[in-house]
Amino acid sequence: MTILVTTSGPELDSPVDPRFGRAAYFLVVDPVSSDYKAHPNPALDAAGGAGTQAAQFASSQGVEAVVSGAFGPNAFQALEAAGIVMSLLGPAATARQAVEAYRDGRLERATLPSRSGRRG
């Protein structure tokens, strides 16, 4: 199983990006082996719908969880429907720290969407 961490760079030691739909990269990581693959976010400059597109991407990657700073209402709804766990970054500063914290069960889950997303 893999998880998806939103980051501002393509490496495991890249800083995390707290925005789910607007993160620069999606790092799909195996939390056990720490093998990973970086995917540039195709919706980075999208006019709207970045959250749903990111959720769609997470679903297509078959990840069990996504780790990010916040989930807007559309992304939240979509991820919930896809049965993907939403975990919050907390104090993790790099993708590696976030993955370790996830593996140790130290990450808090998002239970509500963060705020009204940007629309239009």
Added chain:
Amino acid sequence: MAGWSGPPCPPVRAGVVDSLRGSSLRIAVASGKGGTGKTTIAASLALSLAAAGSPPLFLDCDVEAPNAHLILHPNLGRREDVAILIPRVDEAACTHCGRCAEVCQYHAIAVLGKRVMVFPPLCHGCGSCREQCPEHVISETPSVIGVLEAGPARAGIAFARGVLNIGEPMAGPVIRRLKQWAKPEAGQPVILDAPPGTSCPVVESIRRTDFLLLVTEPTPFGLHDLKLAVEVSRELGLPIGIVINRDGVGNAGVEEYCREEDLPILLHIPYERAVAEATARGRSLLDVHPELETRFQAVFEMIVDAVGARA
């Protein structure tokens, strides 16, 4: 009158409005910057045409915050809902191939494993998902996003406006529908009061018009946003005329820019307490300065000439 600046206005030619019989000249009033006086200018132009015996059709296209009714006092008797068509997926028959999500450029539909989700606030109602669904399991249901209202206003002006429902993000479809719904009489001029900004709602308001009147103020803020509005109108290939409102505040930047870019300044409205007081009470500029009526009629003539010269 002392205090009025700008180029001298030619006298109003008799019959200039009559010369338009048969074709409806569509004049959009926009600005880029908010609060420059678009509605004040658009309403004054409409009232001046009405006084010349040619009451226009006035369209308040600022559907997110329409307020021209406060000056023109229409009796809004006609109403019609505006709806966009939202997809509905027959999940039992859906194969979850993902084609709908792939073609939706607004990401308003997502295929998540064995679930399909539609996000109505993101949907533009374009119908691509329904068209492209290989299984033909997508139908569409109307979703009301706003309303159109119309009725007679002051001085015989025909008035219509769109109102976007609170919480709805898309002004474009309401503006598009408003422009189709409210039809001018043969030869009746149309004045379209556009929203501020330079994005989709503005483009939707000013497209397929004959002339764009840009209202600005002589400040760095007015100039900055005027430049953006000019760029948009050039993209659309629209002839432009400038109205400088609150003339006397700020600096000469707008005048210099207009000179450099060869943009005709059709009218200056001075910065005056009496004007501000009148508009604050919902009165028109012409109520305080009736002598401006002939100036606005002259502006209309200049527009007729400019459009005629291009035709």
